[in-house]
Amino acid sequence: MIRVPPPMTLDEAIAGRSSVREYTGQRLDDAAIAMLLDAAVRAPTAMHAESWRFVVVQDEARLARLSDRAKLLLDDRARRLHERPGRRGPEVFSKPDFSIFYNAGTLLVICADAGNPFGAADCWLAAENLMLKAHAMRLGTCVIGSAVSALNEPDIKAELGIPASHAAVAPIIVGTPVHEGSPTARRDPEVLARR
Numbered sequence: 001m002i003r004v005p006p007p008m009t010l011d012e013a014i015a016g017r018s019s020v021r022e023y024t025g026q027r028l029d030d031a032a033i034a035m036l037l038d039a040a041v042r043a044p045t046a047m048h049a050e051s052w053r054f055v056v057v058q059d060e061a062r063l064a065r066l067s068d069r070a071k072l073l074l075d076d077r078a079r080r081l082h083e084r085p086g087r088r089g090p091e092v093f094s095k096p097d098f099s100i101f102y103n104a105g106t107l108l109v110i111c112a113d114a115g116n117p118f119g120a121a122d123c124w125l126a127a128e129n130l131m132l133k134a135h136a137m138r139l140g141t142c143v144i145g146s147a148v149s150a151l152n153e154p155d156i157k158a159e160l161g162i163p164a165s166h167a168a169v170a171p172i173i174v175g176t177p178v179h180e181g182s183p184t185a186r187r188d189p190e191v192l193a194r195r
């Protein structure tokens with residue numbers, strides 16, 4: 001019997017989402033992907049351009065190749081995105097079996113029209129909608145910024161069907177989390193001025 005999780009309020013989704021870095025490897029089905037993309041395109045979009053485009057990558061071997069390519073291109077700053085103080089250091093990148101996609105079964109790449117000055121902004125707004133929706137569906141997500149350089153290499157764009165007019169902006173892994181995540185802390189909002 002399929003167990004349908006109880007609905008989550010918007011406040012619960014915002015407060016409860018956290019980046020997930022351990023996945024069962026299970027792939028999302030087409031219905032789940034459609035729900036996520038439908039949520040993504042409800043985001044605000046400058047000049048109503050809706051220039052976002054999506055690439056779905058689920059082929060295991062392709063994800064592994066993309067990860068290897070991205071690892072080669074990572075600079076020190078990007079490497080730090082993968083470090084976890086006390087848990088994982090820079091040595092992780094020399095491990096051939098370390099995937100920057102954390103073995104998630106699905107990578108969704110949100111691409112922007114490179115000629116639209118607000119294209120990237122639209123993509124990030126769509127990304128947050130997608131991640132909150134995924135959390136409400138009890139799926140895990142994580143932005144993988146360190147994949148961006150590799151995803152924008154001309155041969156990889158061609159392989160993934162990203163036209164020259166578009167750029168990969170927001171790579172997001174999605175999958176079934178191994179365990180329930182817990183939200184990370186935030187500083188209180190800093191209000192610079194009230195005038």
Ligand SMILES: Cc1cc2nc3c(=O)[nH]c(=O)nc-3n(C[C@H](O)[C@H](O)[C@H](O)COP(=O)(O)O)c2cc1C
Nearest residue numbers: 017018019021081082142143144145146147183184
């Ligand atoms: C633009 C951007 C790029 C990111 N790139 C990575 C990444 O390459 N690898 C990774 O593990 N997490 C990445 N993250 C996730 C952040 O590390 C995470 O959002 C942050 O630590 C806050 O934790 P939380 O998402 O659990 O609240 C990225 C987040 C953003 C917004």
